[in-house]
Amino acid sequence: MNNNLLYNVEDKPPLGLTLLLAAQHLLAALGGIIAVPLVIGNVLKLPTTDTIILVNAALLVSGIVTIIQCRGLGPIGIRLPSVMGTSFTFVAAALAIGFSESGVAGILGASLIGSIVMIIGSFFMPYIRKLFPPVVTGTVVMMIGLSLIPVAVDWFAGGQPTDANYATPENLTMATFVLIIVVALVQWGKGIFSAAAIVIGMMTGYIIALLLGWVNFDGVKTAQVFALPQPLHFGLAFPISGIIGMSIAYLVTIVESNGNFLALGNATQTEITGKHLRGGVLCDGLGSALAAIMSTTPFSSFSQNIGVISLTGVASRYVVAFTGGLLVLAGLFPVFGALIVSIPLPVLGGAGLMMFAMIIAAGIQMLDKVEHSKRNGLIIAISIGCGLAVTTRPELLDKLPHFFKEVFGSGITVGSILALILNLVLPEESIKSKK
Known part of the structure; x- marks a missing residue:
């Protein structure tokens, strides 16, 4: 992590530079934002027009909520550079509802009612904050980075292990090339070259991929130029079991x-x-x-953009609010989002591996300030060990009841919950290491 930020939270870089810096946050987040609606649309075998509505609404609402999160609206918003987007935490519950008679209307209705859990929970955050001392915070931050590494590795290799071109020398060379550019610019670049290291590295990789014929423009050709949002397109239904499942997912999302x-x-x-x-x-x-009303799936903060901040030292909330504006445009002009999605995965992977590793480094630095004791060592070891177990082998939960898969399907959730519980139950004095 940078000890000296290039731009602090309240700084406002020049407009041209702000646009460039906002673009690199957009590049880091866009794939994740559209992934959830695409997965739900494909698995439920929705018509293409319905899947497009899910995707466009996700981009538009992501932009609106990101702007509010960064700029604030009365008591709403953290007023820090936080990109918001659709969350995979809700996918299992959403698909279970989607396959029932309620369909997509049930997903959105359960999301709307379930969001009340998060809204009410927000008023108890000052008390919840006390549950996160440095040993828990550092463990959670480290687990966030560790859980994202497999995503970056698959990008780096160019897809999924089942793909024919996974980890080909060409993919690995391209990703390594982008990684080297990003590292060089962060370490030795000055001003804009350091601050915009990620977007410059990815643009360079994209141009080379274009020259090599790697870029597929099919999505751009078929994308609509302009599309208005369609509130309540799918309608709303309120299945009791679906509301319970979504409410549990919202509790997990709070953590x-x-x-x-x-x-x-x-x-x-x-x-x-x-x-x-x-x-x-x-x-x-x-x-x-709002997402449920606008016809898309629930939201949470994006951890990958924290890696962008850690790597570049640009912490301006106005830059990320500008990213929100770009997301709104992507929602209204689908062809814009399609162009971003055309970036080959190895180009994303070269920057992504560095970004996510920086989150791990930040967690290590936080834990380095924690007292070295047996108790703290147990909290860190058990939480990260069990979190990684679920991250690396999700099949571990396959034979357990659906409830357990829904609650503990994320390594971040497992690590966070264990760190919280262990910090509360392990005695403070009796197993401290002797100084």
Whole structure:
């Protein structure tokens, strides 16, 4: 992590530079934002027009909620550079509802009612903040980075292990090339070259990929130039079992969002208070309610963008609010989003591996300040070990009841919950190491 930020939270870079810096946050987040609606649309075998509506609404609402999260609206918003987007935490519950008679209307209705859990929970954040001492915070931040590494590795290799071109020498060479450019610019670049290292590295990789014929423009050709949002396109239904499942997912998201916001505070050199957490989680809950009304899936904060801040030293909330504006445009002009999605995965992977590894480094630095004791060692070891077990081998939960898969399907959630519980139950004095 940078000890000296190039731009602090309240700084406003020049407009041209702001646009460039906002673009690199957009590049880091866009794939994740459209992934959830694409997965749900494909698995439920929705018509292409319906899947496009899910995707466009996700981009538009992501932009609106990101702007509110960064700029604030009364008590709503953390007022830090936080990109918001659709969350994979809700996918299992959404698909279970989607396959029932309720369909997509049930997913959105359950999301709307379930968001009340997060909205109410936000008012208890000052108390919840006390549950996150440095040993828990550092463990959660480190687990966030570790859980993202497999995503970056697959990008780096060019897809999924089942793909024919996975980890070909060409893919690995391209990703390594982008990685080297990003590292060189961060280490030796000055001014704009250091601050915009990620977007410059990816643009360079994209141009080379274009010359090599790697870029597929099929999505750009078929994308609509302009599309208006369609509120309540699927209607709303309220299945009881679906509402319960979504409510559990929202409880899990509160834990994940807390971890992300604490990591964000570390990256931006901001002390996170209960008020910060209350505003952030409230924005998260209200944003998810808006998403349901606008015909897309629930939201949470994006941890990958914390890596962008850690790597570049640009912590300006105005830059990320500008990213929100770009996301709104992407939602209204689908062809814009399609162009971004055309970036080959190895180009994303070269920058992504570095970004996510920086989150791990931030977690290590936080834990380095924690007292070295047997108790703290147990908290860190068990939490990260069990979190990684689920991250690396998700099949571990396949034979357990659906409830367990829904709650503990994320390594971040497992690591966070264990760190919280162990910090509460392990005695403070009896197993401290002797000095």
